[in-house]
Amino acid sequence: MSGRAAAENSGTMTGANEFKLAQGPEDSVSAVKFSPSSSQFLLVSSWDGSVRLYDASANSMRMKYQHLAPVLDCAFSDPTHAWSGGLDSQLKTHDLNTDQDTIVGTHDAPIRCVEFCPEVNVLVTGSWDQSVRLWDPRTPCNAGTFTQPEKVYTLSVAGDRLIVGTAGRRVLVWDLRNMGYVQQRRESSLKYQTRCIRAFPNKQGYVLSSIEGRVAVEYLDPSLEVQKKKYAFKCHRLKENGIEQVHPVNAISFHSVHNTFATGGSDGFVNIWDPFNKKRLCQFHRYPSSIASLSFSTDGSLLAIASSYMQELGDVSHPADAVFIRQVTDAETKPKST
Amino acid sequence: MAECDAEWEYSKENIQPLRQGRSVSALHQALCQQQEGNHTALNLKKQEFESELRLYDGDDPLDVWVRYIKWAKQTYPQGGKESNISVLLERAVMRFTAEQKYHNDVRYVELWIQFAESSSDPMDVFRYMQAQGIGTMQAVFYIAWSEEHEKRGNMKMADSVFQDGVKCGAEPSDKLHAFHRALQARVCRQMMTSMTEQHRNDDDEDDEEPQRASLAELKAKGKKKATVPINRVKASVGYARGLQFKQPLGPKQNSRLMIFDENKAESEPQEPRFEVWTAPPAARAKENQQKVEKWSNVKLPLKSRSGLSVAVPPPKPSFQPFVEEDDQPPAVTPCKINPAVNSVLSARKPSRLEQTPLKKLQEKQMQTLEDGESREQSMYCRDLLYSGATEFCFEELRAQRYLQTHTIHNLKTPHTSTHCLHTNTDK
Numbered sequence: 001m002s003g004r005a006a007a008e009n010s011g012t013m014t015g016a017n018e019f020k021l022a023q024g025p026e027d028s029v030s031a032v033k034f035s036p037s038s039s040q041f042l043l044v045s046s047w048d049g050s051v052r053l054y055d056a057s058a059n060s061m062r063m064k065y066q067h068l069a070p071v072l073d074c075a076f077s078d079p080t081h082a083w084s085g086g087l088d089s090q091l092k093t094h095d096l097n098t099d100q101d102t103i104v105g106t107h108d109a110p111i112r113c114v115e116f117c118p119e120v121n122v123l124v125t126g127s128w129d130q131s132v133r134l135w136d137p138r139t140p141c142n143a144g145t146f147t148q149p150e151k152v153y154t155l156s157v158a159g160d161r162l163i164v165g166t167a168g169r170r171v172l173v174w175d176l177r178n179m180g181y182v183q184q185r186r187e188s189s190l191k192y193q194t195r196c197i198r199a200f201p202n203k204q205g206y207v208l209s210s211i212e213g214r215v216a217v218e219y220l221d222p223s224l225e226v227q228k229k230k231y232a233f234k235c236h237r238l239k240e241n242g243i244e245q246v247h248p249v250n251a252i253s254f255h256s257v258h259n260t261f262a263t264g265g266s267d268g269f270v271n272i273w274d275p276f277n278k279k280r281l282c283q284f285h286r287y288p289s290s291i292a293s294l295s296f297s298t299d300g301s302l303l304a305i306a307s308s309y310m311q312e313l314g315d316v317s318h319p320a321d322a323v324f325i326r327q328v329t330d331a332e333t334k335p336k337s338t
Numbered sequence: 339m340a341e342c343d344a345e346w347e348y349s350k351e352n353i354q355p356l357r358q359g360r361s362v363s364a365l366h367q368a369l370c371q372q373q374e375g376n377h378t379a380l381n382l383k384k385q386e387f388e389s390e391l392r393l394y395d396g397d398d399p400l401d402v403w404v405r406y407i408k409w410a411k412q413t414y415p416q417g418g419k420e421s422n423i424s425v426l427l428e429r430a431v432m433r434f435t436a437e438q439k440y441h442n443d444v445r446y447v448e449l450w451i452q453f454a455e456s457s458s459d460p461m462d463v464f465r466y467m468q469a470q471g472i473g474t475m476q477a478v479f480y481i482a483w484s485e486e487h488e489k490r491g492n493m494k495m496a497d498s499v500f501q502d503g504v505k506c507g508a509e510p511s512d513k514l515h516a517f518h519r520a521l522q523a524r525v526c527r528q529m530m531t532s533m534t535e536q537h538r539n540d541d542d543e544d545d546e547e548p549q550r551a552s553l554a555e556l557k558a559k560g561k562k563k564a565t566v567p568i569n570r571v572k573a574s575v576g577y578a579r580g581l582q583f584k585q586p587l588g589p590k591q592n593s594r595l596m597i598f599d600e601n602k603a604e605s606e607p608q609e610p611r612f613e614v615w616t617a618p619p620a621a622r623a624k625e626n627q628q629k630v631e632k633w634s635n636v637k638l639p640l641k642s643r644s645g646l647s648v649a650v651p652p653p654k655p656s657f658q659p660f661v662e663e664d665d666q667p668p669a670v671t672p673c674k675i676n677p678a679v680n681s682v683l684s685a686r687k688p689s690r691l692e693q694t695p696l697k698k699l700q701e702k703q704m705q706t707l708e709d710g711e712s713r714e715q716s717m718y719c720r721d722l723l724y725s726g727a728t729e730f731c732f733e734e735l736r737a738q739r740y741l742q743t744h745t746i747h748n749l750k751t752p753h754t755s756t757h758c759l760h761t762n763t764d765k
Contacts, residue, residue: 030733047736070740072733087737108378109385110737128734130381147377153731167729193729211723211731212716247717248732266717311736312718 015285017327021054023061028321029306030072030086032295036118037079039297042304044323045071051084053096056302056325065094065101073114077123077137085111085125091133093140104140107133109151117157120176124162126152132164134179146179148172156206158199161220163206165194171208173220189216189232198252200275202259205230207275209249213237215263217275231278236265248312253294253303255333262303264291266312270305272328274335282332288319296328303328353415364412380413388726389738403430404445406727407452426727427453433725435470447473451482460486474506477514484521493525 025046034056035041041062042054047070053063069087077083082094087110093102109129116123122143123135128151134143150166157163161183162174171194173184188194190210199206205219216232236247251264255272260281262272268287271280287307295304303326309318346369353365371380387406394402407426414421431446431453440446450472454463464483466472473479480503487496500518508514723730 047740069744070737087740109382112733128385129378150728151734167731193723193731195731211718211720242713244714245717246714310732311739312732314719314722315736315739 015326017329018324019059021056021323021325022059023052024322025050025052027070028310029292029308029323030070031074032293032304032306032323033075034295034297034302034304035079036076036116036298039299039302041079042295042323042325043074043076043082043084044306045074045084045086047071049086051082051092051094053082054323056297056304059325063094063096063099065092065099067092069110072110072112075114075116075123077116081137083114083116083123083135083137085114085127089127089129091125091135093137102140104135105133105142107131112152113155115155115157117160117162117176119157119160122176124155124157124176126155126164128152130166132162132174134176144179146174153194154197156197156199158206158220159203161199161203163197163199163220165197165208167193169194171197171218184220184222186218189218189230190214195248195250196252198254198261200259201254201256207252207254207261207263209252209263211248213246213249213265215249215252215273233278235263235271235280236267236269238267247290250310251291251294251306253296255296255300255328256298257300258330258334260333260335262294262296264294264305266290266310268307270294270303272332276335279336281335284326287324289321300333301327349415354417356411360415361412365415368413368415383409383413384728388728388730389734391726392722392730392735393738393742400430400434400440400443400446403433404449407449422727424456427456429725429727435472441470441472442475444476444478447476447479451478454482454486475508477503477508477510477517479503480508480514481517484517488521488524493521496521497525 021042021044025044025048027046027048029044029046031043031045033043035043040055040057042056043051044054045051049067049070050064051067051071051074052061054060055062065082067084067086067088067090071084071086073086074082074084077093080096082096083091083104084094085091085107089107089110091104091106091111091114093104094100095102107125107127107129108131109127111125111127113126114123115125116137121137123137123140124132125135126132126148130148130151132146132148132152132155134146135141136143148164148166149170149172150168152164152166154165155162157176160176162176164172164174165188166172169188169190169192171184171186171188172182173186175183188208188210190208190212192210192212192214194208195211196209197206204221205217208216208218210216213236214232214234216230218230219226221227236249238245238247245267247266249263249265252261254261259276260272260274262270264270268289268291270284270287270291272282273279274281284305287305289307289309290312291305292308292310293304293306296302297304305324305326306321307319307324308321346365349369353360371377387402387409390402391399391406403426407423407430410421410423410426414423417423427449430449434440434446447467450463450467454460454467457463464479464486467479468474480499484496484499487493487499497518500514500521503514504511504518718732719735722735723732
């Protein structure tokens with residue numbers, strides 16, 4: 001494969017099926033996102049204020065644009081448009097063909113998450129100003145502001161539904177086609193702060209991870225029968241000298257084909273889970289630092305892994321931040337048929 | 339501004355009184371913002387306080403809490419859940435229990451007193467404070483405690499609290515003495531009035547026509563038995579204070595005063611004790627809260643009074659009474675509130691009862707004692723994330739650290755920018 005060849009050339013191969021991205025960000029990585037059309041392009045946003053576009057197969061940086069402050073999240077709306085927001089509270093879109101920035105709008109506080117919903121063709125941002133805003137990517141302009149009960153920490157799109165995770169362990173399910181009211185108000189089934197929510201590609205539920213080494217699998221259908229299936233499990237815990245060290249679970253990414261998901265924790269491990277058989281499919285080697293973000297490519301052949309310290313334990317010295325691209329096999333991601 | 343004046347007139351009943359009063363401008367601002375439904379500015383300010391709480395590295399962390407609570411009180415005149423004041427107070431007092439240097443800091447003691455007043459049983463809190471040595475050198479502590487006793491009508495304890503305060507040498511002592519004297523004066527006056535009242539009731543037949551004197555104590559005078567509570571001052575004060583005499587101090591030992599002795603047994607054991615709370619006090623005074631009682635075995639006493647045996651159910655008629663078809667009685671009693679429909683007025687869940695602040699505090703102390711044995715260790719700065727009234731995430735903390743060293747240039751200063759934002763959006 002060309003990716004592997006390029007990686008070998010630049011000497012950053014970290015394993016037979018994995019390489020480290022060259023020309024990585026200068027500060028912590030906040031998000032990695034694969035392009036919706038190919039597994040070639042990867043967006044990486046960083047605390048250094050930049051959003052970079054990488055060619056994963058050539059292991060090279062193709063483009064870079066800058067925000068005024070650290071960028072907390074980024075997303076593709078289509079293969080040629082990148083969106084990003086961060087501490088400067090501005091939502092930017094970048095045309096990847098012409099290399100042109102546009103400031104689309106602002107929130108009243110830093111933007112924490114940026115997601116695109118292809119079904120409704122709308123871009124969604126969540127912010128610490130306790131609101132979710134929708135943006136029309138064609139014009140581009142604001143298409144509505146929706147107040148949330150608390151600061152938005154994470155959000156995910158399941159078909160035409162929007163799942164918002166806020167401070168205070170709240171989860172709100174909105175219908176993107178009718179944002180007049182909140183469809184469901186839930187409380188996280190985990191005891192501690194919500195870190196990440198990602199929806200199943202089959203749109204039936206979502207996975208929620210908490211700051212305290214736990215992951216919950218939940219279903220959107222409110223009927224009792226379906227709700228009975230929900231469950232939670234412990235993970236990203238390391239036993240050291242008889243003390244169990246509990247790490248935050250910062251990142252989740254779904255495999256679009258198999259509906260399995262990867263979780264990344266501050267322990268530096270990436271696990272892949274089979275939610276149907278409630279089994280762990282595999283665990284990769286330990287990465288140098290916390291896993292800040294994960295992204296499966298659309299076809300599910302690659303996993304981008306951002307290993308980057310998130311100051312969970314304060315502003316202390318830490319291993320260098322890096323993004324790894326790993327080729328994954330069916331054996332690692334496909335549920336075992338029993 | 340005219341709008342706001344009207345707003346203040348309209349929402350008088352939504353403004354909780356504060357002991358130190360309210361600043362009119364802050365009140366105007368708060369009401370305006372609420373009327374406009376603009377919470378952005380408030381949230382930003384709140385966030386500012388929250389991050390200051392976490393990132394403060396001076397030697398007086400209490401100062402931030404005090405300012406935050408003061409701000410919250412002024413900004414949310416109606417109190418309530420949104421203001422978060424009870425949570426703030428709880429967190430603030432819990433946070434510094436181990437800090438000896440604050441134990442007799444008047445600001446910290448004031449926070450404790452406010453916390454006590456908002457909790458369901460202030461007495462427990464005061465006793466806890468005394469046991470921990472919080473505020474024992476502060477006159478305000480003894481004054482607040484004594485007032486609480488006085489409110490419950492236990493004048494003797496109110497007095498002995500002051501005596502404790504004097505014994506401990508609480509400062510400022512002249513304030514303590516002034517309040518002590520005021521208490522004694524109140525007790526004396528009430529005793530006098532109740533005795534003169536007593537006296538007058540005995541021989542009120544030969545009194546004159548009822549008359550009201552302005553700016554003087556109202557007295558019950560009249561040919562008729564004083565049916566109208568003419569002496570309003572006495573009635574209300576007597577009711578509120580519930581004066582109890584342990585030993586009648588007056589020269590005339592009226593036997594009718596001795597009636598009060600029957601309460602003696604109940605009020606006597608309220609000595610300050612340093613014991614563990616047998617029944618933890620509820621978190622805070624909640625509305626619409628019923629005490630949990632056992633209902634299953636409760637019998638109505640009415641039945642036993644009539645001569646019939648208690649448990650016999652009324653005999654079933656041997657015939658089927660005719661019921662018109664459209665006249666079916668409703669299956670559910672009409673007055674029963676369907677909880678699904680009326681969610682607004684549903685009763686509060688008493689689940690938090692077992693999690694009262696004092697109990698939490700005790701648990702925390704226990705935890706720190708046996709911390710060495712804990713088997714789980716959180717690999718993140720949990721204290722920082724949860725130390726304020728609302729939680730923070732890593733990114734927020736890091737953002738605050740970032741903003742301390744960098745300024746985002748094209749943005750205006752936070753105050754003006756928020757101001758512009760809401761003027762733009764609202765007009």
